[in-house]
Amino acid sequence: MESTEKKISAVINAGGQGKVYFPADFFDCGTPKAVSKALQRLVRKEKLMRLSRGIYCTPCKDSMWGMGPLPASSEAVAEAIADRDGIRLGPTACEAQNALGLSEQVVVNPVYSTDGPYREIYYRDGFRPIIMYHVSPRMFSYKSKVMMLVNLALEDIGKENLWQFDMDALESLFHRVPYEEIRSDLRKTPAWIRNIIMGYYGKAS
Numbered sequence: 001m002e003s004t005e006k007k008i009s010a011v012i013n014a015g016g017q018g019k020v021y022f023p024a025d026f027f028d029c030g031t032p033k034a035v036s037k038a039l040q041r042l043v044r045k046e047k048l049m050r051l052s053r054g055i056y057c058t059p060c061k062d063s064m065w066g067m068g069p070l071p072a073s074s075e076a077v078a079e080a081i082a083d084r085d086g087i088r089l090g091p092t093a094c095e096a097q098n099a100l101g102l103s104e105q106v107v108v109n110p111v112y113s114t115d116g117p118y119r120e121i122y123y124r125d126g127f128r129p130i131i132m133y134h135v136s137p138r139m140f141s142y143k144s145k146v147m148m149l150v151n152l153a154l155e156d157i158g159k160e161n162l163w164q165f166d167m168d169a170l171e172s173l174f175h176r177v178p179y180e181e182i183r184s185d186l187r188k189t190p191a192w193i194r195n196i197i198m199g200y201y202g203k204a205s
Helices: 004-015 032-044 074-085 093-099 145-157 164-174 179-186 191-200
Strands: 049-052 055-057 060-062 068-070 111-114 119-121 130-134
Touching: 004 032, 032 049, 055 074, 074 119, 074 130, 093 145, 145 164, 145 179, 145 191, 164 191, 179 191
Parallel strands: 111 130
Antiparallel strands: 049 055, 060 068, 119 130
16 A cells, blocks of 8 residues: 555655645545654655645755755745635735836735735745735625726725825826726725726716
8 A cells, every 4th residue: 555655745746846735735645643744754855845834845946046945935825825725815905006006115025915814924934924914805806907906006095195196197097998898897896986987987977
């Protein structure tokens, strides 16, 4: 009978470099205790890296700078956790404002908006934690990515804090977006934001 370690090795070999795993991914490779022991042995053999409690990855090989085995990216870790927990990830309000030309501020930390709960995930010593900010699930219901970004950005800025610069940048944006492309999303948009957008199309209420 094939050992639990060999079964897990076959799975991770097929997954390639930088793939994130949780013990539950190997539920059919052996008992929970056998899986735990096998994962410990694979970490010692450097076939796996332990990122945090219950989070593992196959190491990435650095052939350019000679830095040795590297962990999976924060993006890969965040996406794996989201897939495991059945939640969605999106940009933050700051990223949305930057993408729309409303701000020059750039996010350098691994930060996401999510329809799941707020959490900070410390997945590697010396690395910044992955932060997930809860936003309304409505943000993930927009068919148009533009509408998701606009709503994230403007709800964070607030109606009273919009400058003419912001209004001009949005007007330039929506002049490039066909009205029919966003029409169905306008029903889900807060009234004050909807009125601003409709004004760019000569349809202000």
